[in-house]
Amino acid sequence: MSAGMLPAPTGPASTSSLPTDRQVVLRAEGLSKCFGGLKAVNDVSFSVYAGEILAVIGPNGAGKTTLLNLLSGVHRPSAGRLSLLGRDVTQSGMEARCHAGLGRAFQIVRPFGEMTVRENVTVGALFGKPGMRLPQARELAHSLLERTGLSAHAERPAHELTLLQDKRMEVARALATQPQVLLLDEVMAGLRPAEAQEAMALVRSVRESGVSVLFIEHIMPVVRDLADRVVVMDQGQVMAEGTYREVTANPLVVAAYLGSEPELGSGPVEAGQVRA
Secondary structure, eight states: OOSSBOOOOOSSOOOTTSOTTOOEEEEEEEEEEEETTEEEEEEEEEEEETTOEEEEEOOTTSSHHHHHHHHHTSSOOSEEEEEETTEEOTTOOHHHHHHHTEEEEOSSOOOOTTSBHHHHHHHHHHHSSTTOOHHHHHHHHHHHHHHTTOGGGTTSBGGGOOHHHHHHHHHHHHHHTOOSEEEEESTTTTOOHHHHHHHHHHHHHHHHTTOEEEEEOOOHHHHHHHOSEEEEEETTEEEEEEOHHHHHTOHHHIIIIITTOOOTTSSOOBTTSSOO
16 A cells, blocks of 8 residues: 555444344354465464454465465365355355355456456356346446446446556456455555545445455554454464454554554554554
């Protein structure tokens, strides 16, 4: 993210929108992944609840992206179990998980550059729910372009978009698969502070539409303002879990990830100042 200041927070993300029954929509139980002799993810367990925005943070090499790859089906776990909406998807591939209600937006956007923005999002719709026909996919793409602020760019080739527009299109493509749980991999990376605020508003609108969100992020003001709960990873394991205030007050988290940064939750933080 470019140097600059994010506006002062309006306070920690509210959990008032979370349902009282706390329905689990995604559950990881003892997930592990080994690459040769390296255990990149080691016995990781956590849950994502309906209507929740959950952040996963930690230093470089903590295993965050490997975890996201395990959740989305890029990798199969060496051990453990994953359930999505009560269904065991541990051995399911990416397509099956997508059809079951899991969407993902990637940090590095790779659109079909010569296709229009509308066509890119339409492809996402066709890939999502089985049985989607082209007229329905086009209608869904139209509504998502409006929702993500891309309607004015619908007929532009995707390669002409700015970085912020690229990231909006990536989210629109993921939403076109009609997920109930959306995985976001550092969607704020490379954005200016004002652009990050726009991206955060988009993520909140996703949650308000009934989609639960799990996101990886290094920019701590974004985590502070957006997440209902935070999972902290280090060396492939979960070292802490709780609200932003709770995890940033944890001495183990401070020592492993945050260093000596004071009062992380009390005001604006220099963009890029607290990163891994």
